[in-house]
Amino acid sequence: MPHVITQSCCSDGSCVYACPVNCIHPSPDEPGFATAEMLYIDPVACVDCGACVSACPVGAIAPETKLTGKQLPFIALNAAYYPERPADVKLPPTSKLAPVLPAPQVRRGVVDLTVAVVGSGPAGMYAADELLTQKGVRVNVFDKLPTPFGLVRAGVAPDHQNTKGVTRIFEGISERSRFTFYLNVEVGKHISHEELLQHHHAVLYTVGAPNDRRLNVAGMELPGTGTATETVAWINGHPDFAGLTVDLRHERVVVVGNGNVALDVARILTADPDALARTDISSAALAALRNSAVREVVIAARRRPADSAFTLPELIGLTSAAEVVLDADDHALVQQDLASATDPLTVSKLEILAKLPVASQTAQRPRIRLAYRLTPHRVLGADRVSGVEFRRTGTDEAVQLDAGLLLTSIGYRGAPIAGLPFDDAAAVVPNRDGRVVDPATGEAVPGAYVAGWIKRGPTGFIGTNKSCAMQTVSNLVDDFNAGLLADPAARPALLDKLIRSRQPDTVDAAGWRAIDAAEIARGDAEGRPRAKFTDVADMVAVAATAPEPPVARRLLAGLLR
Template identity: 45%
Template sequence: MAFAITQTCCSDASCVSVCPVNCIHPTPDEPDFGTTEMLYVDPDTCIDCGACADACPVDAIHPLDELTGALAAYGEINAAYFADREPAAAAPSAAPNFHRWSQPVFAHDIPSDMAPLDVAVIGTGPAGMYAVEELVLHTNATVTLIDRHPVPGGLIRFGVAPDHPSTKRIGETFARFHDHPRVRLRLGVEVGGDVTVEELSARHDAVVCAVGASSARKLGVPGEDLPGVIAATTVVGWYNGHPDVPADVVDLSAERVVLVGNGNVALDVARILTADPDDLEGTTIAPHALRRLRSSKVREVVLLARRGPEHAAFTAPELLALTQRADVPVVVDCAEPVPGGARGTKAGLLGSLPVERVDWSTPPAAGRRIVLAFHKTPTAIVGDTRVRGVRTVETEIVADQVITAIGYRGVAVPGLPFDEATGTVPNTGGRVDDRVGVYVVGWIKRGPSGGIGANRTCAQETVSALISDAVSGALPTRRRRSPIAALAGRLLRR
């Protein structure tokens, strides 16, 4: 019986490295790695050894005969990926490699007598932790891991929906490095406030910045700053208990909530706002959010998309999870026929949903539901002292809460160059332009694209650049402090 990968796949590719028959794709060396919705197991090649399930950090891989209920469709989803593809060549070895992490290839071999590096890594999210992992497992470096929050985790802790516990489980994999003997964890330290990049560069051989993309993209339409308009990043932080987000920031007295955007984050927000609070009991949802959801008056959440269903930004696994809740129907509002597709694909799932032309001028009906509204380009947020709706090219939608979910954007890091157009720190292969010994990794390096696992290959590239610079002597000579000054610094940080 073959195995299949399910919804919570993080594309980390740990499963790829242990598969003895090369049946999991796309692999990190294939062009579409990092662009597909998830990884897939070829049922015709899988030999049922279970190595992939053992290696998976988020418990996303299961035998086909165990896929029941909400997971039943994933056998077809995995098989569909290989339907029109040439069979991949089997791996040359008959035995899997059970090492969780493959050995990276650096541009230069590390001399055996090279002094251990002392590296500062800013950020404890996936990008930062993959960089720490590469440094700790494959070099003799010492790492100072810095985060501005009082708890580590970054996007895993504050960005993953609380009803996706398997995805959050990868945080346990990263947490094993927090107590590593060559890692010093410094929480509640803000770079640009408590310490500068320049000061970190003076104290360490190299600095790796992994601060992600923490702000929201703007719509650029009139009324966007009205009270009652908030970003999805704020809502995600609200239900995950982010320390910077107030407990009352989301207006749950609104019967209709409009979400501008239709990516996976928008689906996450729609799912949480329409969930039965009892189903969220016992998850990692913030207590204040759960209390407010119990008294919520939200009945309808509308996701606005500029283009048609064929261009929907969300993934098939996320849509599948949304449609399998019997108590919250999902309907499509679209002026054109909704194209169908193969069962289990995004097009197939959309084509199976009921279609309804909604009268947006009237209050939503009783019960809760989610509406996927296509061909709705927002032209303005309407209201006087508070939001009262969204005007699109063809209609006006009455709503008392508007949430923008059109993507994340990086924020400038004090002391580093910043590209306002891309929201990233200008770099070449992870090397920050005009800052010798400073590197970037993750979304602040490449922009807000790719899931958790995409940061692994990104971190390998950045750490490879760092090691190459160390071997070639390109790193600056740091200003080492006296033993007394070092001791004083350690005491102050306790």
């Protein structure tokens, strides 16, 4: 009875190291791990020990016999990753485990290594974890919101609750004695990069790629245009987007771009609100969806079906949870691409697309239509969006779709960080393996490091940030050991005083746990995992109710600082 990895895979590699027979691939030391859509369990080599189930942070692994109907396609998907061979031949040929990359070792014993991590999403929390694997390191994590964990909280669709379970790992990291949260503190506003360096050996930025790439066509300034990323943030109750206007009075929504975020938005906009009411969706978004007139979401892609940007696991999840259709012309495109495709993942995607029904004139229930070879030309409408005009890609043929809402999902861009160089073309901070470099001289910027999307661009998945952070932290520690990082000029205890003098509403770990407990309690009353606060003032007020730590603990914390 082999175990199976399902679409909730976060690809952080924990299961690989837990497996005693090395049957989960690709492993972090193998080519392609960083870009793999998911990991796969070899059904022949699996010995049914269940070690991977316990190690998985998002509950994505289950015995084959306990899968739900929606998860059954993953049996074949896991098996297809491995070549056919005789039943008594297991791969790989040795029982050697994937090597566990050694934690960087701090060797300077005179002073503790102190690091400021800016950003509390996956890259920041994985970086803190790597730093705190040993003694002699202190980490202060900063985030401009009163709540931590970045896109896991605000960017993962609410109907993917298992994926959000990775926060359990992050909570454990934040409970370590030499870890401190400074939430509701914005670096660049409440404290500068230079000031952080006065209190730390290094500053590690893990701020992601917060900006959407914009569609440059006429009419994008009209009301009724927006981005899929902003809409997901609104759905999740992100305080910066809680007041976003998402007009659902028209029967059709068009989403330009067909990556995973586009699929998330389409799935939520066509989902049964009663099912969403059992998730942590924001109350405002749920109310809007209950009154929605949307009957169809068209996901429009510029290229052909074989070039679809969504991952295979997300496509399987979408087709099992929603009514997904193609028009007749796009069905023909799928068949053409399937006849010439050779890449196994692409073939699997096309085989699923080939089985989708042809769109009827009227939808019996809200549906999603995948459309191809549509290049946006202009947005139609006078006072607000009334439709979108496309050109059939590579031709002058005009294709017009009526729509009351246009969302773009065509990628992300990093934003400049005050005090650091920025590569505007690549939209990242220029770096060598996480060390920030001055592009004019090619020299490393002392004490400045990056990890996550601001380091490598918007690629990979939640778990990809683990190996990314490990690389940066390893180089940071090497620099510290080599004496390349200046010791902080200010006493550690002065940092807290400085920050609170400028931001009295700073939220610490105890304040976050008070917010967390209150949200869970509100959710329990409604039969939901949590009911989020969407207003910063409300969050700060709840955080202020957190009990003060005992005197002995406060004294110890002062000594550690």
